[in-house]
Amino acid sequence: MNSITARRRHPFARYAVLLLALSLLGGVYALLAPGGDRADAAIASGKADDVTAGKELFAAHCASCHGLNAEGSYAPGGASGPSLIGVGAAAVDFQVSSGRMPFANPGPQAPRKRPPEWVSPDTVRQLAAYVQSLGGGPTKPSLASVDPTKGDPAKGGELFRANCIQCHNFVGSGGGLTYGKYAPPLNPATPTQIYEAMATGPQAMPVFNDSTITPEQKRDMIAYIVGARNQADPGGSGLGRIGPVTEGLVAWVVGISLLALAAIWITAKKRQANHD
Amino acid sequence: MSLDGPPKAIAGPANFIDERIGAGTFLKRNLRKVFPDHWSFLLGEIALYSFIILLLTGTFLTFWFKPSMAEVAYNGSYGPLVGVHMSQAYESSLHISFDVRGGLLMRQIHHWAALLFVAGMMVHMLRVFFTGAYRKPRELNWIIGVLLLTLALVEGLTGYSLPDDLLSGAGLRITEGVAISLPLVGTYLTYFLFGGEYPGEDVISRFYSLHILLIPGILLALISAHLILMWVQKHTQMPGKGRTESNVVGAPFYPSFMAKSGAYFLFTFGVVALLGTFAQINPIWLFGPYTPADISAGSQPDFYMGFLEGSLRIMPAWEINFLGHTLPLSVLIPALLPMGIIMTGLALYPFAEQWITGDRREHHLADRPRNNPHRTSIGLAAITFYGILWLLGANDVISSKFHISLYTTSEVGRVVIFAGPAIAYYITYRMCIGLQRKDLETVVHGVESGVIKRLPNGEYIEVHVPPAEDLLALMQGKKSIPAIEAASDGEGVPPKGMRNPLGRIRARLSEAYSADTDAISLDGGDGHHNGHDGHEAPHAAVGAGGDEAKSIGH
Numbered sequence: 060m061n062s063i064t065a066r067r068r069h070p071f072a073r074y075a076v077l078l079l080a081l082s083l084l085g086g087v088y089a090l091l092a093p094g095g096d097r098a099d100a101a102i103a104s105g106k107a108d109d110v111t112a113g114k115e116l117f118a119a120h121c122a123s124c125h126g127l128n129a130e131g132s133y134a135p136g137g138a139s140g141p142s143l144i145g146v147g148a149a150a151v152d153f154q155v156s157s158g159r160m161p162f163a164n165p166g167p168q169a170p171r172k173r174p175p176e177w178v179s180p181d182t183v184r185q186l187a188a189y190v191q192s193l194g195g196g197p198t199k200p201s202l203a204s205v206d207p208t209k210g211d212p213a214k215g216g217e218l219f220r221a222n223c224i225q226c227h228n229f230v231g232s233g234g235g236l237t238y239g240k241y242a243p244p245l246n247p248a249t250p251t252q253i254y255e256a257m258a259t260g261p262q263a264m265p266v267f268n269d270s271t272i273t274p275e276q277k278r279d280m281i282a283y284i285v286g287a288r289n290q291a292d293p294g295g296s297g298l299g300r301i302g303p304v305t306e307g308l309v310a311w312v313v314g315i316s317l318l319a320l321a322a323i324w325i326t327a328k329k330r331q332a333n334h335d
Numbered sequence: 336m337s338l339d340g341p342p343k344a345i346a347g348p349a350n351f352i353d354e355r356i357g358a359g360t361f362l363k364r365n366l367r368k369v370f371p372d373h374w375s376f377l378l379g380e381i382a383l384y385s386f387i388i389l390l391l392t393g394t395f396l397t398f399w400f401k402p403s404m405a406e407v408a409y410n411g412s413y414g415p416l417v418g419v420h421m422s423q424a425y426e427s428s429l430h431i432s433f434d435v436r437g438g439l440l441m442r443q444i445h446h447w448a449a450l451l452f453v454a455g456m457m458v459h460m461l462r463v464f465f466t467g468a469y470r471k472p473r474e475l476n477w478i479i480g481v482l483l484l485t486l487a488l489v490e491g492l493t494g495y496s497l498p499d500d501l502l503s504g505a506g507l508r509i510t511e512g513v514a515i516s517l518p519l520v521g522t523y524l525t526y527f528l529f530g531g532e533y534p535g536e537d538v539i540s541r542f543y544s545l546h547i548l549l550i551p552g553i554l555l556a557l558i559s560a561h562l563i564l565m566w567v568q569k570h571t572q573m574p575g576k577g578r579t580e581s582n583v584v585g586a587p588f589y590p591s592f593m594a595k596s597g598a599y600f601l602f603t604f605g606v607v608a609l610l611g612t613f614a615q616i617n618p619i620w621l622f623g624p625y626t627p628a629d630i631s632a633g634s635q636p637d638f639y640m641g642f643l644e645g646s647l648r649i650m651p652a653w654e655i656n657f658l659g660h661t662l663p664l665s666v667l668i669p670a671l672l673p674m675g676i677i678m679t680g681l682a683l684y685p686f687a688e689q690w691i692t693g694d695r696r697e698h699h700l701a702d703r704p705r706n707n708p709h710r711t712s713i714g715l716a717a718i719t720f721y722g723i724l725w726l727l728g729a730n731d732v733i734s735s736k737f738h739i740s741l742y743t744t745s746e747v748g749r750v751v752i753f754a755g756p757a758i759a760y761y762i763t764y765r766m767c768i769g770l771q772r773k774d775l776e777t778v779v780h781g782v783e784s785g786v787i788k789r790l791p792n793g794e795y796i797e798v799h800v801p802p803a804e805d806l807l808a809l810m811q812g813k814k815s816i817p818a819i820e821a822a823s824d825g826e827g828v829p830p831k832g833m834r835n836p837l838g839r840i841r842a843r844l845s846e847a848y849s850a851d852t853d854a855i856s857l858d859g860g861d862g863h864h865n866g867h868d869g870h871e872a873p874h875a876a877v878g879a880g881g882d883e884a885k886s887i888g889h
Contacts, residue, residue: 213417216415217623221629225631227632229622234731235632235732236734237742287621292615293433294616296613297618298614302633303635306446306616309614318381318451318606326376328372
């Protein structure tokens with residue numbers, strides 16, 4: 060006791076106590092908090108198996124670019140990929156179910172394509188559970204929260220025009236961006252994928268999180284997008300719904316060509332035979 | 336009463352009118368007016384008839400359109416916009432589209448007719464340009480045509496802005512940007528146009544007056560002047576058998592040309608109705624109402640403004656800041672330069688050509704494009720210049736549909752806009768010369784009859800027959816391009832007027848413009864003997880075999 064009594068007034072004692080307290084707090088948090096959450100969440104949802112299966116799928120199909128622990132990798136000119144810690148299950152579900160990931164040919168942007176054989180709703184769920192277990196992030200929305208019939212298309216349309224159409228075009232037909240990137244057409248995307256894209260901001264797209272656009276507003280937007288793409292064009296062929304470019308093309312290729320042919324027909328004369 | 340004369344019910348009023356305004360003589364003289372026949376002479380009528388359709392459908396649209404920017408909440412039958420706030424102009428456009436019987440069809444016919452109106456003017460203008468039909472005495476009519484085209488662009492722009500949907504707002508914003516970029520007057524002009532800060536509450540009603548009253552009125556007056564001048568000056572005709580500078584060979588206005596022209600109106604109306612029925616144009620309900628904060632990908636103007644859009648898109652971001660004033664070259668240059676080059680160039684070309692060639696004669700026979708290679712090349716270079724800008728106006732669509740990087744399209748565009756016209760000029764020039772040589776070959780050697788003849792000495796020759804008379808006349812209608820007298824006299828002194836720098840430029844241009852013109856002579860046997868002596872024997876055989884071959888060939 061004497062020694063402690065003697066040293067507790069040492070000039071460095073207060074720092075030692077502070078250091079001890081901090082390390083204790085940090086150590087306990089590091090040991091318990093995330094690990095506990097991860098285990099608890101997985102166990103609570105009965106998805107401990109999903110995480111294990113997902114880890115295996117990840118090692119087989121994703122790790123070559125994203126690293127064995129999803130920490131990401133960078134190799135100039137080679138297989139590179141960002142860290143996936145914290146991107147959430149929604150990002151995995153969006154990228155893999157739309158066929159964008161795994162990325163076949165490195166390029167400015169991953170195109171939508173037919174997913175490989177191993178991709179199924181089950182494997183996507185497992186992979187998503189694994190990535191979710193690494194650091195949380197946006198989760199896959201419930202079916203009810205993306206149901207177009209429950210949204211208000213008029214409100215959704217205003218949000219869609221304010222936030223989406225500058226890249227995706229006025230009915231979601233897609234548009235070009237810089238450096239070989241592009242805003243893809245929204246027509247093939249499912250309501251869930253549209254929601255996930257807004258929540259995670261894949262590729263060149265910004266994130267529209269729940270404080271920017273609430274889940275209800277997202278559902279309104281989905282209602283508008285799905286409604287617009289299912290809408291029959293009342294004026295005839297929609298001409299690709301990409302605006303005046305195709306209209307001009309049709310005016311010349313169909314309109315002027317037909318009228319030139321008509322003019323040739325009207326003024327046509329029988330060739331006179333050579334009477335020399 | 337004899338049965339020869341018209342019934343009294345017709346003869347009476349007809350005499351009444353005839354005795355007072357002399358309509359009979361007028362009609363007798365004008366119904367017999369002869370019009371030459373060539374399909375390309377009908378192209379201008381596309382624009383004329385589209386204009387008539389525009390007036391009729393436009394009148395229909397005015398019955399329901401409300402040119403007001405007052406804010407209302409939509410409560411019509413288009414579901415996805417119910418409850419959305421919008422201007423009354425947009426609301427009434429939606430009303431026409433969804434709640435007026437036949438309204439959408441009329442809107443679509445009006446818009447398609449507008450596109451064909453401008454496109455028809457363009458193809459008509461190209462025909463006039465490439466055949467040299469703008470030459471004396473028709474320069475004034477050419478200038479009226481250039482004015483018509485310019486006004487049609489303004490008419491189109493104002494019409495495009497009226498529905499007040501998101502797309503039309505984008506066009507309006509660029510219009511404002513161009514207006515405000517003008518040095519000194521820009522800000523005043525914008526304030527006058529918009530009645531204050533953009534977008535204000537006045538622009539739609541102002542554009543409406545311009546679109547339905549002022550510009551159509553001027554267009555109608557100019558179109559009438561255009562037609563009257565054409566009537567008075569008579570139509571040009573292609574060179575051919577019996578066609579001279581002082582006659583017109585063709586069919587009389589009544590009944591022949593009138594029937595054709597009437598049929599062509601029905602064709603134009605048919606095509607426009609077909610497009611209006613089956614091809615959706617400007618779906619304003621999909622764009623939504625205009626708010627200055629929103630913009631859609633793929634926001635393009637109608638095609639005739641596309642070249643300005645393209646020039647704006649490839650322009651580097653240049654600006655000059657001087658004493659607190661900004662000169663936005665990145666807007667000024669693309670907005671004014673291409674328009675200036677094309678419209679001013681068009682208006683001045685007839686006079687420039689006269690100045691260069693010194694040719695002040697009247698011309699009523701059209702040139703075949705190949706026979707004036709420099710003019711044709713200038714035309715093709717201008718088409719290339721215009722076409723590249725037009726294409727680049729859609730560079731985002733090209734980028735997204737063909738997977739080409741957007742910046743690549745702009746960077747390539749910046750090079751091609753200068754290189755393209757030069758390449759087009761060279762290629763066109765060589766093609767014209769090549770086609771002239773082909774004509775020479777036909778004139779001199781005739782056309783292949785497909786008959787191989789064996790001569791008594793065992794030699795085989797291919798029998799050529801002379802070309803059909805009208806074809807020959809068409810080819811031999813080639814006129815040489817005159818040049819000004821610029822050669823120095825014996826003491827090395829150039830003629831008067833050619834001694835100053837401008838005169839020297841004129842002399843050199845004139846020399847270049849008429850170069851190659853007489854190298855290929857199509858007027859009979861002259862060309863035949865130039866460097867063709869080696870082939871004398873076979874040609875004699877061709878001549879000898881001509882009669883026989885004709886009976887086989889025909």
